[in-house]
Amino acid sequence: MSQKSFVWLCLLPLAVVTTAFFLLPMARLVVAGAEGPHGLAGYLAVLTEGRYRATLFNTVLLAAAATVVTLIVATIAGMFLQRHRFPGRAVLIAMLTFPLAFPGVVVGFMIILLAGRQGLIGDLSNRIFGEKFVFAYSIYGLFLGYLYFSIPRVILTIMAAVQKLDVGLEEAARSLGASPWAVQRDVVLPALAPAFVASGAIAFATAMGAFGTAFTLATNIDVLPMLIYTEFTLAANFATSAALSVGLGLITWLILALARTFSGSAVAAAG
Amino acid sequence: MSTAGHGAAVRIEACGKTFADGTRALDPATLDIARGETLVLLGPSGCGKTTMLRIIAGLELPDAGGKVLFDGKDMTSVPIERRNVGMVFQSYALFPNMTVADNIAYGLKIRGVARDERAARVAELVALTNITGLENRRIDQLSGGQRQRVALARAVAIRPGILLLDEPLTALDAALRDRLRTELNRLLRALGITTIYVTHDQAEAMELGDRIVVMRKGAIAQIGAPREVYFVPKDRFVAEFIGAANIVEAPIENGILILPGGRLSIEGGATTANATVMIRPETIRVTNAGTEALSGVVDSVSFIGDRQRIVVSGASSKPLNVDAPNTIQAKVGDRVGLSIAADALRLLPSEP
Incomplete structure (x- = not known):
């Protein structure tokens, strides 16, 4: 057997798995999307039908907002945790990264315990203002849930990036007269850009597709995964749910690709 | 400008x-x-x-x-x-x-x-x-x-x-x-x-x-x-950190440094039982044996190009490094005389 055919033989399992569990279902999904009463126009409905479009818009907005807020919180926290040594630091890092171990359902449950009808925030606000603040079952609760499980992933990436940052860069900028703010703006944040893109992409993709949390909180939250679920199980509308699934995948992929291109120059320059 | x-x-x-x-x-x-x-x-x-x-x-x-x-x-x-x-x-x-x-x-x-x-x-x-x-x-x-x-x-x-x-x-x-x-x-x-x-x-x-x-x-x-x-x-x-230096430890008697291979006069050398003296390698001149008060045997010769580093043993308690012009002919085992000017010997304070 020649060296070359041996390599191809080794790749065979990968090819089988890819075809069976990746390409075939994907193709089936794409075909299913066009098998509704409207044919290929079923795909267009994702954009033209008001309800679907609003949901799509909502989902992207929610995922984007969760990503941005996660990046802000995690950058500040990650930078602080990497640069300072204090008693309890290890415990704090462990606590911050603990949610990695939770499935979406548990995160949803925790949001309900915090901001649900019997939740801590409702209790507290009831005592202080005589009114219960309850937002667990809305898009705000979902937003909080997304933060909860995005922050650990992003914090770890940022901490690793901060560790690799040359302290000399900041000292050089300061010696040239840069204020602490200017140092962050001109030196630190650009150097962390690749980490932002990488970890932000994961946070965004997770938030676009997360289902468990949304499902635990309420069945009527307007996000795409919930819509796919209701179309599929309740309305038995295979074609539409397939079209929505393809749409969800494409849009997530497109936005991530855009983010990469947009930050491409910064990423290259920082390398 | x-x-x-x-x-x-x-x-x-x-x-x-x-x-x-x-x-x-x-x-x-x-x-x-x-x-x-x-x-x-x-x-x-x-x-x-x-x-x-x-x-x-x-x-x-x-x-x-x-x-x-x-x-x-x-x-x-x-x-x-x-x-x-x-x-x-x-x-x-x-x-x-x-x-x-x-x-x-x-x-x-x-x-x-x-x-x-x-x-x-x-x-x-x-x-x-x-x-x-x-x-x-x-x-x-x-x-x-x-x-x-x-x-x-x-x-x-x-x-x-x-x-x-x-x-x-x-x-x-x-x-x-x-x-x-x-x-x-x-x-x-x-x-x-x-x-x-x-x-x-x-x-x-x-x-x-x-x-x-x-x-x-x-x-x-x-x-x-x-x-x-x-x-x-x-x-x-x-002395040792800046440039190369021979550090010689030997007694001084009335302005004369007493070495195993001979005697050298030294400036400002009061009588001391154990003096520490620095000699830069380029201040030592290699001559024929017998013409100088100090002599030793060539241990090794390294040709560097613009000069050669000759190591001479027997003159001092430790071998002396000498930077000699690249024209001098010296072989391992040769007995050579060493000439060092009195002001090239630098008396150092003894280490505590």
């Missing part, structure tokens, strides 16, 4: 540094640096030279009681961003997200200098540091030598009162280092800024420094002009 002749006089007063974990990096030291002077802090790693530089820069606070003064003004609590110092780091610390021109202009931009003026200043510095044509390059497209020049141009662009260089040539290969050292020397003379230069390389220190501060284990061992430090080292450490 417009940058010539500016700079501040620096005084550090009783500046010591103890780190949070209790390690003493620098014993309290006092040092005056004249306006326009190039002062080299020289020593092995861990001697406190970088700590001293960072205290002057404002990147480290001295221990309580220490003071840093620029032109007589107390700067101890002024942060680095308001000290107007130019700094060149060993890693160069160039901003990877900016072009060469943007790197050089960064300090000016922070100071709110207008775009035209910035461009003019960048052009001037690019010419001065020989990097014309690289203005729009990214940093990762530059060689080590080019990065070093950009780092220097960036530090000088803001017309600093003091220029601080932390081992700026250490990251380069030997041939480039020699070339850039000469170039750097020319540049520092042209700029005339007060310069503090940290290095562990004694050749760099000799060529660049108006004065050299030799440091050891967090303390100043000697301060002096290069010639002074080389010819009149204060102790054995300085």
